[in-house]
Amino acid sequence: MGGIFFGLKLQIIFISMFFTQHHQVRRRRRLRPMIKKLYYYYFLNMLNKTENEKTPHVISVKNWSKEIIPQMHRLLEVPNWAPWLAASTQSMEGRANVFPEGQLMMEIDTVPAASLSMNRIYWDGNPQSLKSWDDVAGDPTDYSSTYNPAGNTLVLMSMNVALEQQGKQLPARLINHAKQLVADLNMQYLIGSFRPTGYGVAKAEHNYQLPFWQYCTQMTVSRLDKHGVFGQSGSTIQLPFDPWLRSLTWAGLKPLKEDTSAMVVSVPLIEFQGYKQNYKPNQWNEIQPNVWECGEVGLWTIYPENGSATYTESNLWGVIY
Numbered sequence: 001m002g003g004i005f006f007g008l009k010l011q012i013i014f015i016s017m018f019f020t021q022h023h024q025v026r027r028r029r030r031l032r033p034m035i036k037k038l039y040y041y042y043f044l045n046m047l048n049k050t051e052n053e054k055t056p057h058v059i060s061v062k063n064w065s066k067e068i069i070p071q072m073h074r075l076l077e078v079p080n081w082a083p084w085l086a087a088s089t090q091s092m093e094g095r096a097n098v099f100p101e102g103q104l105m106m107e108i109d110t111v112p113a114a115s116l117s118m119n120r121i122y123w124d125g126n127p128q129s130l131k132s133w134d135d136v137a138g139d140p141t142d143y144s145s146t147y148n149p150a151g152n153t154l155v156l157m158s159m160n161v162a163l164e165q166q167g168k169q170l171p172a173r174l175i176n177h178a179k180q181l182v183a184d185l186n187m188q189y190l191i192g193s194f195r196p197t198g199y200g201v202a203k204a205e206h207n208y209q210l211p212f213w214q215y216c217t218q219m220t221v222s223r224l225d226k227h228g229v230f231g232q233s234g235s236t237i238q239l240p241f242d243p244w245l246r247s248l249t250w251a252g253l254k255p256l257k258e259d260t261s262a263m264v265v266s267v268p269l270i271e272f273q274g275y276k277q278n279y280k281p282n283q284w285n286e287i288q289p290n291v292w293e294c295g296e297v298g299l300w301t302i303y304p305e306n307g308s309a310t311y312t313e314s315n316l317w318g319v320i321y
């Protein structure tokens with residue numbers, strides 16, 4: 001594509017040079033040096049641009065720093081999460097203090113492109129003993145009350161990709177870093193309580209009659225396994241319908257159980273009304289008295305007698321290994 005534009009630019013320049021020369025010879029000899037200069041600068045600019053287009057992107061992965069957290073919050077957290085679910089900058093700073101090696105940020109050309117937050121806990125390998133995402137995060141959600149420096153399990157807690165960088169398999173790169181961390185810190189398991197990002201939309205399409213586990217385990221999307229990740233290269237495989245679970249399955253995800261109260265958020269009724277009015281207002285639907293779907297993975301229940309509303313979201317506990 002760059003080549004075609006380069007060719008077009010050259011043609012335009014030669015044609016305009018030809019005409020300009022003819023006119024100038026006859027009428028505007030005085031302008032000639034100036035126009036030459038303009039061509040010169042135009043050529044320089046064009047060469048620079050072509051050079052930049054060729055420059056490969058610089059991708060780096062680093063640990064979160066106090067300085068970069070406000071920018072990460074603005075570019076990665078806020079655009080990707082409903083306001084009642086987004087981590088605060090204080091919580092992010094806390095995580096970076098408690099478990100610095102477990103907080104990764106990918107930059108592309110020095111701009112935050114993706115982030116992964118992890119916690120370290122002890123787990124006995126029995127799915128039944130896994131509690132909720134909230135329990136692993138602790139309160140406040142900065143891992144300060146749950147991080148175990150001798151834990152045998154790395155828990156993937158939150159992944160964010162900048163909107164303009166989504167679809168480029170950046171999560172796979174960050175998960176590879178997580179796998180490396182498990183090895184470096186001599187841990188045994190890599191797990192997560194994963195959020196099926198397409199569940200909110202799917203629920204609405206099924207008239208809110210789509211059980212969570214059924215949604216998460218439906219393997220209805222066919223893909224070509226070019227590199228033999230699941231066996232023979234070139235074979236067609238069945239992957240989860242949910243886009244995030246599909247991506248995680250490439251990384252080795254195996255479902256364990258439903259985390260029925262992964263994220264529970266209670267707010268005063270007035271705050272709930274504010275969310276309903278300002279956050280994706282056309283997606284809110286009262287499916288039964290005092291129960292509201294909002295296009296998200298979870299739903300809201302209103303308690304008028306307490307003047308409060310509670311959001312509850314299921315996630316999928318899964319093991320990568």
Ligand SMILES: CC(C)(COP(=O)(O)OP(=O)(O)OC[C@H]1O[C@@H](n2cnc3c(N)ncnc32)[C@H](O)[C@@H]1OP(=O)(O)O)[C@@H](O)C(=O)NCCC(=O)NCCS
Nearest residue numbers: 080158159160161166167168169170171195244246247250
């Ligand atoms: C969920 C989220 C992290 C996914 O990131 P993404 O950039 O959109 O997804 P990916 O780049 O991993 O996936 C893109 C494609 O690559 C595929 N893919 C991923 N890894 C792959 C691999 N190793 N080999 C082949 N294909 C792969 C995915 O399956 C997907 O393809 P498909 O949908 O056509 O099947 C991102 O959408 C996001 O930040 N969402 C908001 C926050 C959130 O909900 N986070 C998750 C819960 S913590």
